[in-house]
Amino acid sequence: MTAVVGNEETTGPARPADPTGAERPAQPGTAPPAPPEKDDDGVIVTLRETSRAAKALLLGVFVNKLAAFIQIYLVLFLTNRGFSPTQAGLALGVYGAGAVAGSLIGGSLSDRIGPRAATLVSMTGSAALIVSILYLPTYPLLLGAIFLVSTVGQFYRPAAQVLLTELTPKHRLVMITAVYRLGLNLGMTAAPLIGAALLSVSYNALFWGEAAAALTFAVIASLALPRRVSRPAAEQKTAEPEPAGRSxxxxxxxxxxxxxxxxxxxxxxxxxxxxxxxxxxxxxxxxxxxxxxxxxxxxxxxxxxxxxxxxxxxxxxxxxxxxxxxxxxxxxxxxxxxxxxxxxxxxxxxxxxxxxxxxxxxxxxxxxxxxxxxxxxxxxxxxxxxxxxxxxxxxxxxxxxxxxxxxxxxxxxxxxxxxxxxxxxxxxxxxxxxxxxxxxxxxxxxxx
Missing domain, CATH: 1.20.1250.20 (MFS general substrate transporter like domains)
Structure with a gap:
C-alpha cells in the first residue's frame, strides 16, 4: 500500500489475503474493502457512496461558480470606468490567457504541494486579487491584476479533478465527473442573474461578492478536504510508466x-x-x-x-x-x-x-x-x-x-x-x- 503525505510517499507491505475467504477488518489508516459491484451506478447511489470530502469539494466548486462574475461583466466594468471598448476587449483576452496559464500552473502545483494546498492558494489568492481590481488606478496595473486573477483563480480546476480521482472508486469516476460538470453548468447558468442583481447595487458589490464566494470555498477546503490520501496498491498498476529521464x-x-x-x-x-x-x-x-x-x-x-x-x-x-x-x-x-x-x-x-x-x-x-x-x-x-x-x-x-x-x-x-x-x-x-x-x-x- 502507498500512502501519500504532501509530496512524500511511504510504502508498507500489503495485508495478505485470509485463506478462509473471510473478510478481515481494515487496519487503521487504510482504505475500506472494495464494495461489491452494483447494478445501479446512477447519481443517487454514487452520491450516497461518495466520501464527505468529495461532496464538500463539489459544494465548494458550485459556490465558486455561482459567483463567477468578472468574465461576464468585465467589459461593462471597464467601459464604465472610462476605458475604450478596444481596451476592454483586450482585457477580456488577457483574462482568457490567464485561464490557460492557470490550468498549467495549477496542474504542477497539485502534483508538488497537493490538491488541497493548491485549492487554498487559488481561492485565497484570487479573493485578494479580485478586490484589488476595484482600486487600481491605471490600465497597465488593471491588466496585470486581471491576468493574475484569472491565473490564480484557475489553479483549483486541476486540483479538484485530482482530488475527485483520489477519493472516488474507479468505476464511479465518470459519474462523479458528470456531477462535477453539472455543478459547473448550474453555477455558470445562475451567475449572470446573480451578478445582475449585485450590479444593480454597485460594481463594488459584484467584485466583493465574487471574493466572498472564493473565501467560502477556501473555508470549505480548509475544513473538509484531506491533506493526505491513501490509495490502494492495485490503483498504482493502472498508470502508464513515465518516459525515462523526463519530468x-x-x-x-x-x-x-x-x-x-x-x-x-x-x-x-x-x-x-x-x-x-x-x-x-x-x-x-x-x-x-x-x-x-x-x-x-x-x-x-x-x-x-x-x-x-x-x-x-x-x-x-x-x-x-x-x-x-x-x-x-x-x-x-x-x-x-x-x-x-x-x-x-x-x-x-x-x-x-x-x-x-x-x-x-x-x-x-x-x-x-x-x-x-x-x-x-x-x-x-x-x-x-x-x-x-x-x-x-x-x-x-x-x-x-x-x-x-x-x-x-x-x-x-x-x-x-x-x-x-x-x-x-x-x-x-x-x-x-x-x-x-x-x-x-x-x-x-x-x-x-
Whole structure:
C-alpha cells in the first residue's frame, strides 16, 4: 500500500489475503474493502457512496461558480470606468490567457504541494486579487491584476479533478465527473442573474461578492478536504510508466499517445465554440430570426443540465474509446448538418446532434486525463488537457469568424472536417485504462 503525505510517499507491505475467504477488518489508516459491484451506478447511489470530502469539494466548486462574475461583466466594468471598448476587449483576452496559464500552473502545483494546498492558494489568492481590481488606478496595473486573477483563480480546476480521482472508486469516476460538470453548468447558468442583481447595487458589490464566494470555498477546503490520501496498491498498476529521464510537462508531452489526445481536445474545442461566434453570424446573414439562434443555445443548455447525468449512467459502462468516438464524432456530424441549408430546422437538428456529443462523451473525455498517466504526474496530465481546452475556446471564435468571412457557409464543412480529424486523433491517443484483478477501493482520506 502507498500512502501519500504532501509530496512524500511511504510504502508498507500489503495485508495478505485470509485463506478462509473471510473478510478481515481494515487496519487503521487504510482504505475500506472494495464494495461489491452494483447494478445501479446512477447519481443517487454514487452520491450516497461518495466520501464527505468529495461532496464538500463539489459544494465548494458550485459556490465558486455561482459567483463567477468578472468574465461576464468585465467589459461593462471597464467601459464604465472610462476605458475604450478596444481596451476592454483586450482585457477580456488577457483574462482568457490567464485561464490557460492557470490550468498549467495549477496542474504542477497539485502534483508538488497537493490538491488541497493548491485549492487554498487559488481561492485565497484570487479573493485578494479580485478586490484589488476595484482600486487600481491605471490600465497597465488593471491588466496585470486581471491576468493574475484569472491565473490564480484557475489553479483549483486541476486540483479538484485530482482530488475527485483520489477519493472516488474507479468505476464511479465518470459519474462523479458528470456531477462535477453539472455543478459547473448550474453555477455558470445562475451567475449572470446573480451578478445582475449585485450590479444593480454597485460594481463594488459584484467584485466583493465574487471574493466572498472564493473565501467560502477556501473555508470549505480548509475544513473538509484531506491533506493526505491513501490509495490502494492495485490503483498504482493502472498508470502508464513515465518516459525515462523526463519530468513535469516534458514527461507529459513525451507521452506521444496522450499528446495526440491533447490535439484532439484542442481541435474539438476550436470547433465546439463556433456556436457562440460563427453560428449567430450565419443565422443573421441567412435572414433567419435570431430567435432561432437563442432557441438553439437554450436547447443545448437545457439538454446538458437535465440529461447528462442520466446519459452518463448508461455510457459509463461502455468501452472508453467507444464513448470517445461518439463524443468526438458527433461534433463533426452536428456541425456538418448546419451546412445542409440555412433553414431553422437544420440549425436545431445540428445543435441537437452536437449536444448529444456533449452529454455522451463530455464526462468521459474530462475524466480520462486522470486515468492516462503516472500518479505523480496526474495533476499535470489534467492541467495539460484543461489548458489546451481553454486555448481552443479562446482561439475558436477568432478562427471561426475569420474563415466564415472568407468562405461563407462552407465554414461548417471545414468545421466538420476539423472535428473528424480530432475524432481520429482522439481514438489513436486514448488508451483503454488497465484494470487490476479487482476493482480499486475508494481512497482513504485523512485531514491530518
Amino acid at each position: 513535469g510537462y516534458r514527461a507529459v508531452l513525451a507521452d506521444r499517445r496522450y499528446s495526440l489526445y491533447l490535439v484532439a481536445v484542442l481541435l474539438t474545442s476550436i470547433v465546439y465554440c463556433q456556436y457562440t461566434a460563427t453560428l449567430p453570424l450565419d443565422v443573421a446573414a441567412a435572414g433567419v430570426s435570431l430567435w432561432w439562434y437563442g432557441a438553439a443555445v437554450s436547447l443545448n443548455g437545457f439538454i446538458v443540465i437535465t440529461c447528462e447525468l442520466a446519459m452518463t449512467k448508461v455510457v459509463q459502462r461502455w468501452p472508453i474509446r467507444l464513448t470517445a468516438l461518439l463524443g468526438l464524432g458527433l461534433v463533426s456530424v452536428g456541425y456538418a448538418i448546419y451546412a445542409i441549408s440555412p433553414l431553422p430546422v437544420w440549425f436545431m437538428v445540428g445543435t441537437l446532434v452536437w449536444t448529444l456529443s456533449e452529454i455522451i462523451g463530455g464526462p468521459t473525455v474530462f475524466a480520462y486525463p486522470a486515468m492516462a498517466g503516472p500518479e505523480r504526474l496526474r495533476g499535470r496530465y489534467i492541467g495539460a488537457m484543461q489548458s489546451v481546452f481553454g486555448l481552443g475556446t479562446a482561439l475558436g471564435p477568432v478562427l471561426g469568424t475569420l474563415v466564415w468571412f472568407q468562405v461563407g457557409r462552407s465554414v461548417w464543412l471545414w468545421a466538420a472536417l476539423v472535428a473528424a480529424v480530432a475524432t481520429v486523433a482522439g481514438l489513436l491517443g486514448m488508451r483503454t485504462p488497465a484494470t487490476g484483478a479487482e476493482e480499486p477501493q475508494p481512497a482513504a482520506a485523512s485531514a491530518g
